[in-house]
Structure formats: structure tokens, C-alpha cells
Amino acid sequence: MVSPIKMKKMNKDYLNEKSLDPDDWDAFNELLYKVSDDLVEYLKNVGERPVWKSLPKDSRKLFDESLPRTGTEYAKVYDEVKQHILPYPTNNIHPRFWSWVGGTGTPSQLIADMVISAMNSGSLGLDETASTYVEMQLLDWLKVLLDYPSDSSGLLVSGGSMANLVGLAVARTNAAQYDVRNDGIDIKNNSRLIYYSSTETHSCIRKAMELLGLGSESLKLIPVNNDYTINIDLLNQAIESDIEHGNTPACIIANVGTVNTGAIDPLIELSKIAKKQNIWLHSDGAFGAITKLAKKSKHLVEGMELSDSIAFDLHKWMYIQYDCGCVLIKGGAPHKETFSVIPPYIKNFERGLASGPINFSEYGVQLSRSFKALRAWMALKIEGSDKFGELVEQNINQAKYLTNLVIKNQHLEILSPTSLNIVTFRYINKEIDENLINDFNAELLMRLHETGKHAPSSALLDGIFSIRVAITNHRSRLDDFNKLVDDVVIIGNNMLEDYI
Known part of the structure; x- marks a missing residue:
């Protein structure tokens, strides 16, 4: 029996309960208004700030601080964020950011992110909640936008890398003639499963192969044509060779917009090969898949809808805030068979909280x-899908415009066909030693970044260093590309005396 003195102490401890809610909700609300005002100005005037600047020493000191054991006022912490973090982003929101394939985001999603944080939904699917139905509706909308069968399964994921992992895992289940989930990859008693893609495929494909236990040796990288699309003849030869050697051709991975140049593999031809050989066809459409939304240019990705699975990002060319990727897969059975594990603690019920219509964990890792679906759902509701298609078309036209500027300029050289929204070029001068031209252009790119005016990235094409402009930016204007070309030439000309 607990003594009265001990009971009194226990009651006191129980009554001293805490939470993480603010002590003063009114002051918290006032701070949120201030944050909202600051962020609206931040986006409204983004083009007036440098596209990139290095983090100063004073700001770096913040990240040397030891673990905080006691708390600090909301307003003081926000002031640190405003001073030392907010001014130093990747800045893919800037009109002259064209690095990698960074989407711009939209102001409307500030609202979505506040709602997402306030709701803090787990987005399980098996929970009978609004977040489940938002995601299911969004997936249905995306199927319509990509001309994909309505009975396909789908899942929102962090991005293209995870979407590709999911798609390639389903391809593995489909091709293996044994219980690969139970037995693991077995190449001693079964034939090796072979996946095919071009040498221009994204590095996440190799990672996925390794994570799935297939091994990078099971990934056959096929050489490309002069336009950086997969060489069909060499692909056919590789498939026939594998069959002759007892391997099992399991999957063809089509590039719907390669990361270096935006090249689009011949999708209809690949579909015919896959059908003839009974091979799974997976399309990596990280950004290129969204070309389907552009009415004048959607023909560029004709045949993508014939794929057995498609991986793509909404945070790239649909301008949705990070992070939001998606995978769509024909025929729900192989998808579910690949991932479904139902422990007792996520049992579905007929009624109550756990009576939701779908368990998303049965379709992915x-x-x-997070309730990321709300970002894209709100963006589509506010803007309409036609607006996104018009912006994709706008970026494609801007890429053509920049290509013409480069071709017309005697100091610049185009390095690959502009098939979509990526332009690759370099500065040239006959006096520069050929052994130094790559270093010259790499130095030029770094100096360009340091001006704070432009942020393209780079690519290595057949050993040639290129300045790479990937346009997935709804804030870019034609004059931005005029200024880019002018500044590249000015910097290049100023560098000549150091190289000749």
C-alpha cells in the first residue's frame, strides 16, 4: 500500500504536466502574422536578390552552437532564422535559377504548408480522414493528366529516386520466377534478372538496383546516339545476348528527359520491344513526364502511357514545393504483391478511425x-491543369530562344540538341588550349555563380564540360536569357588573358 506522503508527492508530479503549446497563444498568433508578411515579401521580391551568395562567417557560427538544453522564445529563434537561414537558400525560387532540375514552387503552397503542419496527418490511407481522400483524388487527377489507365495503382513519394525504386521493385516481382520477397535474389539457382537503360540514365537507377539486391552488374547501360537517346539496335543485341547466355531480361528503363540534355528515348519503339520480349517497361519521367500537360508539345512524350510504370516528380516541372514525387503502375496486383505487409497494429476495421479505403504502406516503403498531397491538390485547384501546361510550354520555348542566342554568338558553342527544356553550351576561343577548355568553362561557371546573377549547372558530355541551363522555372523571362548570354561572354572574355 502506498503511503499518504508518497501519494501526495505522486499527485504533485502528475499535476505538474507540460505540453509544447505556447504559453501565450495571442503572442504566437501575432508572430505568425509577422512571419506571413515576411515570407510574402520574400517571394514577391525574390528577383531583386542575388540568385546565390555564400553563407557568411557570422551565420556559420550559428551552426557551431551546442545542443540547446533549455528553450528560447519563439520570436528570438525566428529572428535567427530570418537573419542567418532565410537569406541563404538554394534559391530555385529565383527567376534566374536553372541548376539541376529545381522546380520553383508557388506562393499558394505557403497556405498548404501551414495547413499540413497544423493538421500533422500521418497520411496512412487506412485512417478514415480527409488526407486519404485528397491523395486518392490527386492520384486520379495525375492519371488523367498523363493519359494513364484509371485502374492503375499509384503512390506519392519523396521524389524521383524513390519513385524509380518502387517501379523497379515491382518489375523485379513481375520478372522473378520464384518468391523473391521470401528467398531474396538467387542467381545460383535462377537466372540473373537484367535491366536495360541508356548510359545517360540517372544515377538513382544504379542505387535502386543495388538496394533491391539485383546488383549493378544486372544493369546493362546501352550506348546512346548523337542525340543522347538510347541506341535501339544495341539494345536489341544486348537483349538477345542475355537470352542466349541464360539471363532473364526483366525491365527496360526509358528516359523521358535525361538529366544532362533532356533527351527523350523512342518510347513507342521501346514499348514494342518490351511487348515482344515480355519485358517490363518503366519510364523515368522525373521532369519530362510533365510534358504531357503541354498541348503543343505533348507529342514529344507520346508512348509514355504504354509503360508498365512511370516515375515522375511534381516538385520539378509542376513547380510544387519540395518534396513531392509519384509513381504510377498498371495493374494493382504486382504493385501490392511487392510491398504488402500487414502487421496487427495496422489492421483495417469496418468502422472508426482505422476504416480508411486504402493502406498506402502496401504500395511502398x-x-x-507527410500530407504532401495537399500541396499539389491545392495548386491544381487554384491554377488549373491548363495553366501548368502553358508554363511547361513557356519553358520549352525559352529553351529554344536561348539555343538560338547561343548559336548566333561567335563566342559560344551549343553542345547537344535542345529536345526539351535543357540547353548545354560552352565558351570557345581558338586561342585556348584544347586541354584547358574544360577547366576554363568550369572556372567561368563558378565566376558566374559568384556574381549572384545567374545559376546554371554543368554537365559532362562525351568528356566536354558544358554550362547546362535546365529551365523548370515559371518566373524566368526571355530577357533573363539575354542577360545570361551577355554575362557569360563578358566573363569569358575577361578570363582570356589568364589562359592564352
Whole structure:
């Protein structure tokens, strides 16, 4: 029996309960108004700030601080964020950011992110909640936008890398003639499963192969044509050779917009090969898949809808805030068979909280997931899908415009066909030693970044260093590309005396 003195102490401890809610909700609300005002100005005037600047020493000191054991006022912490973090982003929101394939985001999603944080939904699917139905509706909308069958399964994921992992995992299940989930990859008693893609495929494909236990040796990288699309003849030869050697051709990975040049593999031809050989066809459409939304240019990705699975990002060319990727897969059975695990603690019920219509964890790796669907759902509701298609078309036209500027300039050289929204070029001068031209252009790119005016990235094409402009930016204007070309030439001309 607990003594009265001990009971009194226990009651006191129980009554001293805490939470993480603010002590003063009114002051918290006032701070949120201030944050909202600051962020609206931040986006409204983004083009007036440098596209990139290095983090100063004073700001770096913040990240040397030891673990905080006691708390600090909301307003003081926000002031640190405003001074030392907010001014130093990747800045893919800037009109002259064209690095990698960074989407711009939209102001409307500030609202979505506040709602997402306030709701803090786990987005399980098995929970009978609004977040489940938002994601299911969004997936249905995306199927319509990509001309994909309505009975396909789908899942929102963190991005293209995870979307590709999911798609390639389903391809593995489809091709293996044994219980690969139970037995693991077995190449001693079964034939090796072979996946095919071009040498221009994204590095995440190799990672996926390794994570799935298939091994990078099971990934056959096929050489490309002069336009950086996969060489069909060499692909056919590789497939026939594998069959002759007892391997099992399991999957063809089509590039719907390569990361270096935006090249689009011949999708209809690949579909015919896949059908003839009974091979799974997966399309990596990280950004290129969204070309389907552009009415004048959608023919460029004709045949993508014939794929057995498609991986793509909404945070690239649909301008949705990070992070938001998606995978769509024909025929729900192989998808579910690949991932479904139902432990007792996520049992579905007929009624109550756990009576939701779908268990998203049966279609991917994660159980707990953020309510990222709301970002894209709100963006489509506010803007309409036609607006996104017009912006994709606008970026494609801007890429053509920049290509013409480069071709017309005697100091510049185009390095690959502009098939979509990526332009690759370099500065040239006959006096520069050929052994130094790559270093010259790499130095030029770094100096360009340091001006704070432009942020393209780079690519290495057949050993040639290129300045790479990937346009997935709804804020870019034609004059931005005029200024880019002018500044590249000015910097290049100023560098000549150091190289000749």
C-alpha cells in the first residue's frame, strides 16, 4: 500500500504536466502574422536578390552552437532564422535559377504548408480522414493528366529516386520466377534478372538496383546516339545476348528527359520491344513526364502511357514545393504483391478511425508519410491543369530562344540538341588550349555563380564540360536569357588573358 506522503508527492508530479503549446497563444498568433508578411515579401521580391551568395562567417557560427538544453522564445529563434537561414537558400525560387532540375514552387503552397503542419496527418490511407481522400483524388487527377489507365495503382513519394525504386521493385516481382520477397535474389539457382537503360540514365537507377539486391552488374547501360537517346539496335543485341547466355531480361528503363540534355528515348519503339520480349517497361519521367500537360508539345512524350510504370516528380516541372514525387503502375496486383505487409497494429476495421479505403504502406516503403498531397491538390485547384501546361510550354520555348542566342554568338558553342527544356553550351576561343577548355568553362561557371546573377549547372558530355541551363522555372523571362548570354561572354572574355 502506498503511503499518504508518497501519494501526495505522486499527485504533485502528475499535476505538474507540460505540453509544447505556447504559453501565450495571442503572442504566437501575432508572430505568425509577422512571419506571413515576411515570407510574402520574400517571394514577391525574390528577383531583386542575388540568385546565390555564400553563407557568411557570422551565420556559420550559428551552426557551431551546442545542443540547446533549455528553450528560447519563439520570436528570438525566428529572428535567427530570418537573419542567418532565410537569406541563404538554394534559391530555385529565383527567376534566374536553372541548376539541376529545381522546380520553383508557388506562393499558394505557403497556405498548404501551414495547413499540413497544423493538421500533422500521418497520411496512412487506412485512417478514415480527409488526407486519404485528397491523395486518392490527386492520384486520379495525375492519371488523367498523363493519359494513364484509371485502374492503375499509384503512390506519392519523396521524389524521383524513390519513385524509380518502387517501379523497379515491382518489375523485379513481375520478372522473378520464384518468391523473391521470401528467398531474396538467387542467381545460383535462377537466372540473373537484367535491366536495360541508356548510359545517360540517372544515377538513382544504379542505387535502386543495388538496394533491391539485383546488383549493378544486372544493369546493362546501352550506348546512346548523337542525340543522347538510347541506341535501339544495341539494345536489341544486348537483349538477345542475355537470352542466349541464360539471363532473364526483366525491365527496360526509358528516359523521358535525361538529366544532362533532356533527351527523350523512342518510347513507342521501346514499348514494342518490351511487348515482344515480355519485358517490363518503366519510364523515368522525373521532369519530362510533365510534358504531357503541354498541348503543343505533348507529342514529344507520346508512348509514355504504354509503360508498365512511370516515375515522375511534381516538385520539378509542376513547380510544387519540395518534396513531392509519384509513381504510377498498371495493374494493382504486382504493385501490392511487392510491398504488402500487414502487421496487427495496422489492421483495417469496418468502422472508426482505422476504416480508411486504402493502406498506402502496401504500395511502398513508408508507413508514416507527410500530407504532401495537399500541396499539389491545392495548386491544381487554384491554377488549373491548363495553366501548368502553358508554363511547361513557356519553358520549352525559352529553351529554344536561348539555343538560338547561343548559336548566333561567335563566342559560344551549343553542345547537344535542345529536345526539351535543357540547353548545354560552352565558351570557345581558338586561342585556348584544347586541354584547358574544360577547366576554363568550369572556372567561368563558378565566376558566374559568384556574381549572384545567374545559376546554371554543368554537365559532362562525351568528356566536354558544358554550362547546362535546365529551365523548370515559371518566373524566368526571355530577357533573363539575354542577360545570361551577355554575362557569360563578358566573363569569358575577361578570363582570356589568364589562359592564352
